[in-house]
Amino acid sequence: MITNAYYAQEGHGPYELIDIGALDLEEGGRLRSCKLAVATFGTLNAARDNAILVPTWYSGTSKIIEQVYIGPGRALDPEKYHVVVVNQIGSGLSTSPHNTNGPHGMAGFPPVRIADDVRAQHRLLTERLGIERLALVVGGSMGAQQTYEWAVRYPDMVQRAAPIAGTAKNTDHDFIFTETLVDAITSDPAFNGGSYAQSADVAAGLKRHAKMWAVMGWSTEFYQAGRPAAIGFPTLREFIDTFMTGYFAPMDPNDLLCMAWKWQRGDVSRTTGGDLEAALGRIKAKTFVMPVSHDMFFPPADCQREQALIAGSEFRPLQSIDGHLALFGTDPAFLQQLDVNLKALLATPA
Amino acid sequence: MITNAYYAQEGHGPYELIDIGALDLEEGGRLRSCKLAVATFGTLNAARDNAILVPTWYSGTSKIIEQVYIGPGRALDPEKYHVVVVNQIGSGLSTSPHNTNGPHGMAGFPPVRIADDVRAQHRLLTERLGIERLALVVGGSMGAQQTYEWAVRYPDMVQRAAPIAGTAKNTDHDFIFTETLVDAITSDPAFNGGSYAQSADVAAGLKRHAKMWAVMGWSTEFYQAGRPAAIGFPTLREFIDTFMTGYFAPMDPNDLLCMAWKWQRGDVSRTTGGDLEAALGRIKAKTFVMPVSHDMFFPPADCQREQALIAGSEFRPLQSIDGHLALFGTDPAFLQQLDVNLKALLATPA
Numbered sequence: 002m003i004t005n006a007y008y009a010q011e012g013h014g015p016y017e018l019i020d021i022g023a024l025d026l027e028e029g030g031r032l033r034s035c036k037l038a039v040a041t042f043g044t045l046n047a048a049r050d051n052a053i054l055v056p057t058w059y060s061g062t063s064k065i066i067e068q069v070y071i072g073p074g075r076a077l078d079p080e081k082y083h084v085v086v087v088n089q090i091g092s093g094l095s096t097s098p099h100n101t102n103g104p105h106g107m108a109g110f111p112p113v114r115i116a117d118d119v120r121a122q123h124r125l126l127t128e129r130l131g132i133e134r135l136a137l138v139v140g141g142s143m144g145a146q147q148t149y150e151w152a153v154r155y156p157d158m159v160q161r162a163a164p165i166a167g168t169a170k171n172t173d174h175d176f177i178f179t180e181t182l183v184d185a186i187t188s189d190p191a192f193n194g195g196s197y198a199q200s201a202d203v204a205a206g207l208k209r210h211a212k213m214w215a216v217m218g219w220s221t222e223f224y225q226a227g228r229p230a231a232i233g234f235p236t237l238r239e240f241i242d243t244f245m246t247g248y249f250a251p252m253d254p255n256d257l258l259c260m261a262w263k264w265q266r267g268d269v270s271r272t273t274g275g276d277l278e279a280a281l282g283r284i285k286a287k288t289f290v291m292p293v294s295h296d297m298f299f300p301p302a303d304c305q306r307e308q309a310l311i312a313g314s315e316f317r318p319l320q321s322i323d324g325h326l327a328l329f330g331t332d333p334a335f336l337q338q339l340d341v342n343l344k345a346l347l348a349t350p351a
Numbered sequence: 352m353i354t355n356a357y358y359a360q361e362g363h364g365p366y367e368l369i370d371i372g373a374l375d376l377e378e379g380g381r382l383r384s385c386k387l388a389v390a391t392f393g394t395l396n397a398a399r400d401n402a403i404l405v406p407t408w409y410s411g412t413s414k415i416i417e418q419v420y421i422g423p424g425r426a427l428d429p430e431k432y433h434v435v436v437v438n439q440i441g442s443g444l445s446t447s448p449h450n451t452n453g454p455h456g457m458a459g460f461p462p463v464r465i466a467d468d469v470r471a472q473h474r475l476l477t478e479r480l481g482i483e484r485l486a487l488v489v490g491g492s493m494g495a496q497q498t499y500e501w502a503v504r505y506p507d508m509v510q511r512a513a514p515i516a517g518t519a520k521n522t523d524h525d526f527i528f529t530e531t532l533v534d535a536i537t538s539d540p541a542f543n544g545g546s547y548a549q550s551a552d553v554a555a556g557l558k559r560h561a562k563m564w565a566v567m568g569w570s571t572e573f574y575q576a577g578r579p580a581a582i583g584f585p586t587l588r589e590f591i592d593t594f595m596t597g598y599f600a601p602m603d604p605n606d607l608l609c610m611a612w613k614w615q616r617g618d619v620s621r622t623t624g625g626d627l628e629a630a631l632g633r634i635k636a637k638t639f640v641m642p643v644s645h646d647m648f649f650p651p652a653d654c655q656r657e658q659a660l661i662a663g664s665e666f667r668p669l670q671s672i673d674g675h676l677a678l679f680g681t682d683p684a685f686l687q688q689l690d691v692n693l694k695a696l697l698a699t700p701a
Contacts, residue, residue: 023378070675173587174574178566184559190540193354209534216528216567237523300571 002106005200007251008093013064016040016094021124027271030111032049037125038063038094040086042071043079045132052132053077056140056147057084057123058328060252060262061283062088069330076343081277082136087125089118091259098195098255107255108195115143115267119150123158137347138286139163141328142299143260146267148172149307152284153269162286166293166325169269169307170277175298178217179265185209185243186254195255203254210257211245220295220324228323232331288314289346291339295324317342355550357601358443363414364443366390378622380461387475388413388444390436392421393429402482403427405436406472406490406497408678409610410602414437416489418682421609426693437472439493441609443699447451448545448605457605458545465493469500473508473633487697489513489666491678492649496617499657500635503619510701512636513693514673516643519657520627522620525648528567529615533598535559536604545605550599553604560607561595570645570674575629578673582681629659638664641689645674668690 010016015115016038024035040063045052052217055077063086071077077084086092090113098110105111126132138159142146147165152162153169168175181298186192189206219228230238249257273279292301301318308316319342321327321335330336360366390413395402405416405427410525413436421427427434438444440463450462455461473558476482488509490498495517502512505518518525537544539556547553569578579590599607623629640658642651651668658666669692671677671685680686 021609172571172574173579174566174569174571177562177591181559181562183568184562188538188555191572205538207529209538211491212527212531212534213563216524216531219524221522221653222647224522224527225653225656229523237526241527298571303571303575306575 002102003099003199005093005251005253007200008100013062013094014040016063016088019125019129021053021121022127023123023184024117025158026111026117027114027168028112032090032096032111034096035090035121035297036096037090037121038092039125040067041069042084042086043082045083048078049132050136051081052083052085052126052135053137053139054122054135054151055084056138056141056144057086057089058144059264060249060257061328062092065291065329067338070205074339074345077139084128085130085132087122089147089260090121091256091263092273093253093256095115097253098259099253100171101267106237109276110255110259112262113151113259115146115263116154116271118263119147119154122147122151123155131187132317133158135159136351137161137163137343139165139343140167142167142325143264143267143348145299145344149269150267151326152286153272153280154287156283156285161284161346161349162284162288163320163346164288165291165339166296166328168267168303171265171267171283176265179261182210182213183258183261186258188351192254200216200251200253204250206245207249207252207254211249212241214249215295218324218326220322221296222295222322223324226322277307278310281307282312284311287349287351289317289342290314291317291319293324293327293335293343294318294320295322297324299325347348352452353449353608354548355443355449355601355603357550358412358450361410363624365411366438369475369479371471371479374467374471376461376467377464377582378462382440382446382461384446385440385471385619385653386467388438388448388472389475390417392417392427392434392436392670393432399482400434400484400486401431402433402436402476402485403489404476404485404501405434406488407439407442408490408492408494409614410607412442413445413677415679419686426486426697427489435476435482437475438673439497439610440471441470441604441606441613443603444543447603448609449603460605460609463609463685465496465500465613466504469497469504472497472501472506483508484701485509487511487513487693488652489515489693490517491515492517492675493614493617495649496614499503499619500617500636502636503622503630506633506635508549509636511696512638513635513688513696513698514638514644515641515669516649516678517619518618518649518653519631521615526615528648529611532560532563533611534606535563536608544603547604550601550603554600556598557602557604558596560698561599562591564599565591565595565602567647568674568676570647571673572645572672573674578613578681590690627657628660632662633658634661637696637699637701639667640664641669641693643674643677643685643690644701645672647674649675651667
């Protein structure tokens with residue numbers, strides 16, 4: 002366990018840490034006291050049927066969801082809905098390698114799967130928050146992986162699902178991309194097998210990791226259109242060294258690796274013996290599949306193949322040359338398209 | 352200087368090493384004795400007007416050009432044309448960091464630019480081989496960068512040009528992608544600032560570099576379609592560890608870095624004070640611009656922007672889910688399309 006001020010309430014709160022007890026993990030490990038960092042917006046109505054769940058993505062927390070996606074007049078409107086944002090295990094806010102004591106902390110943290118997160122969230126909602134029905138589960142990237150897992154695993158609880166820029170079963174290409182991210186960190190001698198005193202020790206590895214995100218996270222058109230300057234970084238060097246590197250630099254390496262391990266292995270078909278069609282066939286939620294047009298690692302074609310296996314679903318790609326990291330909210334037109342689609346989905350009878 | 356059997360005649364020959372003398376470099380350095388490794392096919396006719404120049408790409412040599420692109424009945428038909436394949440500086444066959452003695456060898460090798468290669472090739476052709484006119488310059492990737500540089504720099508000598516999967520001016524996105532490749536090698540402690548005893552010492556860095564090529568070199572559709580298995584590697588792990596890693600493992604790290612530095616800075620507009628339109632306006636060659644449909648770092652859109660600035664040129668994208676590395680010759684349909692286009696180009700009056 003080490004201290005990392007980046008994840009504190011000051012920067013990422015307010016969030017509530019809710020202990021859901023011991024969580025047995027699919028890979029055989031156990032989180033003895035699984036704490037989920039939860040941020041809620043709006044009020045659960047008397048019918049208890051206006052809850053929306055938003056799981057988080059790799060490196061993201063409830064803070065960016067709050068700042069970019071939630072607000073009056075938005076699809077995720079706290080005046081209408083009770084929005085529950087749950088930070089994933091390993092996010093740095095919830096139980097994570099860096100904040101776990103003893104031999105199971107840091108590099109000793111057990112491998113966690115997307116399904117472990119979803120089971121933990123299910124327990125949180127049903128046992129602690131009194132929520133038995135979800136009007137919508139919506140998430141981007143790893144949030145989409147969790148969204149799919151929710152819709153497959155708890156089909157009677159999820160009324161609507163909106164996986165954005167993510168897949169139900171990860172692809173080989175994406176697995177290898179993520180492996181290069183992992184390698185960037187673990188190859189830094191200062192990573193030292195996961196034993197370091199602070200994130201800054203692993204600055205070189207985290208910088209290489211950030212640079213790979215610069216290559217794959219946006220798109221070729223993003224650079225061609227001069228978008229780095231448009232979002233405030235006049236030179237390519239500033240964009241890489243200030244924005245991309247600065248974004249990842251304070252994060253905990255072991256936490257990122259915990260999430261990356263999950264991301265690589267996202268696969269709803271584990272519940273159906275490897276049969277993806279059967280797994281997606283379980284979904285009862287009205288589902289809008291929303292890839293980003295220029296996403297380089299969760300490309301529309303990979304998402305459309307899965308959408309075709311979900312009854313009554315709709316393929317609603319979002320146009321943005323910002324690619325995968327349009328999720329950051331850099332492209333107002335992307336957010337507008339997303340809101341239009343989410344509002345349409347929420348208006349669809351369950 | 353170190354010995355590296357990978358680049359020997361046994362594996363990459365036959366090629367002739369031709370010393371073109373001292374070459375002053377744009378960045379201020381000097382190659383005291385610039386040797387170009389040249390492989391020729393077919394015979395120069397009496398009119399001396401049937402020569403085709405093929406410059407090489409990053410990591411590639413004249414051998415793959417011979418094996419995949421040249422043959423009777425092919426567009427590059429040695430029964431009709433005198434095909435001259437020139438291995439680029441830093442390729443490992445021509446003058447390169449690993450085969451240069453003294454303080455200017457290895458990490459002391461001076462920075463070389465695409466334009467330096469093209470000037471060296473121009474001297475080779477005009478002063479040593481008696482070639483004053485080129486029926487065609489054709490190359491892929493860094494070979495395309497050299498093709499553009501040839502057409503801009505020596506417009507009266509190049510009758511036809513076929514840049515495949517490459518640009519006249521490199522993009523920011525591609526610059527950063529290449530930087531991640533560079534980082535993968537230089538971050539290996541065994542790279543040791545460029546002082547190592549053999550490539551195998553830098554195996555870890557070269558493997559990370561190979562894995563990044565696996566992500567960006569092919570395409571998401573390539574993996575989705577199970578192409579790794581189709582080309583002989585049943586599992587993703589074998590594809591990465593045997594094919595991709597095996598391909599790059601014997602190459603010299605300093606040589607790769609020499610080429611990468613050039614690649615990052617390819618820019619024909621250096622001849623016109625940064626005015627790309629003016630530079631491409633110099634081209635007199637009949638030009639077919641041929642990106643690969645699924646190329647992740649020289650995407651069709653980036654190539655089409657340049658094509659629009661070349662008088663009388665044609666945009667002829669080649670369809671292949673093998674992406675950039677379709678250049679390897681893994682997709683017969685790609686080679687067929689290429690040959691159709693090159694034959695059409697060669698049939699066009701100059």
